[in-house]
Amino acid sequence: MTIQVHDTLIIGGGPGGLTAAIYLRRFRRETIVIDKGRSRLDLIPVTHNFPGFPDGIKGFQLLDNLRCQLGNYGGEVTEGEVTALRKEGDLFVAEYDGGQLRARTVLLATGIADAGLPIENWREAVAAGAVRLCPVCDGFDVLDKRIAIVSSDTNPVGHALFMRTFSSSVTLFERDEVRLDGEQRRKLEAANVRYVLAPLKGITMSEDMTPILHTADDEAHHFDVVYPMLGEAARSDLAQELGARTGNCMELEVDEHQRTTVPGLYAVGDVVKGLNQISVAAGQAAVAATAIHNALPRQFRASPR
Template identity: 40%
Template sequence: MQPRHETLADAVVVGGGPAGLMAAIYLARFRRSVRLIDAGQSRIEKIPRSHNYPGFADGISGAQVRDMLRVQLHNYPVRVLETFVERAERAPDAFRLESQEGPIAGKRLLLATGVTDIPPAMPHVRAALDAGVLRYCPVCDAYEVIGKTVGVYADGRAGVAEAIYLRHFSADIMLFMAQGGPGLAPEERRRLADAGIRWNDAPVEAIRRHGERIELMHAGARTLCDTLYCALGLTVHSQLAQALGASVDETGYVEIDAHHATNVPGLYAAGDVSSGLNQIAVAMGGAAIAASAIHRELGPDWSRRTGA
């Protein structure tokens, strides 16, 4: 991969969700030349209203948080490319990336590429998320389901853990099995029973929205819930990190140190791609830490003679 016309930036950030946007703002304010590359599939777009984002007592939508960060970023001379990075390579002096917009090169690389939730097979998933009848993240919004009839939909062990987690918020929890899953082991049944959680062994045949509730069909029966947590897992977007030689854990999360550095010199990761606690506040905090470490590592630049 050879650079064609691209100058070498101090830092390239891949991913324009809260982690990538925050990192780019920090790096620009550290007077670093920055390129931000984003394919536009941030998880934040799917948040109808967050009630744990700091400073917004009445909650705020994910799209509003994204827009505010984008407006803030526009105050600084950061070059933003809306494209997907297909390949990354580490040369002695730089990281070189390939996208449909051409080559991009940076002395340091921060990956903020996030994760994607595996959705249930049902019509109108996005509308169900917007209505709050379908949810992915109990840490984000279990407070909103206190006292409600809550279903958990999973194909294995993760469903047991998620159902037990949710039992703290509601006494009315039921676990549903996806088609083709391994079924519940005796020990898992005992744990569910101890927590007062019901389960249904018949795999779910269909899921659909039913007004302000959600309906699950299984073995000729149907069950209505106020909300359904889908615990089918997620895909971690750590392919670029792995191609560059970064270590990942068994789920695929990029392993980082306290400064968000990976095991590859000059390569950093922040946000959902590097964390099991997939939260906006964590993504932004990690981005601030990573950007500060990158700035320190690049060292002071005394070449500037003016304030410009």
């Protein structure tokens, strides 16, 4: 029995993975996309900064559009989770809940996992715009709102100062007993950012789906929107098992062609070092797919008889 070998296995069906798949199918490459259905894009109520949609587009609708476009070229998304990835000679072998796959190249578009707080009605709060995950994406959408920022010791005041350019009402909360130093406090004071001394203990939602932040001194602080900016970790485990080099937050290091340090293994989107944006993931996917196509053996069209 002949074992099928794909030109490219794409792990992750978000905007990066789907864009790469569209390019590769148009390059006439045998491509398979495995996705476990946890794209952060699916959480976004509406994105207003992705080019070509002047009125914005819902996250799930953009995903549907990309899947439909892939379908136009004979591609599809296979539901499942790749649990192991190894190399056997020149081929990659992937284990997933549907069996085993072999491919000449692999593209990782697995994204990141947010380090979050326990927030009641999490998905509903994100859908309502009460909890937001990306200041760069939607700072403009919360102009002059009452904004709460929950930050960690890795970037104590940066997010609060960034959001201060969108609203005059920005308040910074810290978890546990993390305390700002004098220079950090001076930066907040100079920007007129309020800083709550009591550590944050939890977040609930009001009846009209606005965030209430509860602090250790039993106070309840009401806001229009909260950004729980506590950091994230790239979903790069599969690449690390192959020896791929990573940087901060386990983000993969790639070159100008989106190649990791493992030959034949590419990565795009939030799983790599750089700016986490839909448009960035799509651009990286175009670069990676073209590099993959050029690296694979050419498939010349048969001459007409």
